[in-house]
Amino acid sequence: MKTSGGWKINHLSLTQIAEDKVIGSAHWMGADGVPTESSPVVITFRDGKIRDMQECASRREAEQYASRH
Secondary structure, eight states, rough: OOGGGGGGEEEEEEEEEEETTTEEEEEOOOOOOOOOEOOOOEEEEEEEEEEEEEESHHHHHHHHHHHHH
């Protein structure tokens, strides 16, 4: 999957951790060929719509955030 600016998504990871919460992250390849991993994001759904997105510093922090909120 290509995005603007020449970035290419190599791997997209989505993990459902609760009925209404998903942790997502992506591995990118920049136009310069340098691989990059995005910060994990906790996505909260309500009534079939995204209601909140919280970026976290690490997967562990994302799991902790999701369990508290």
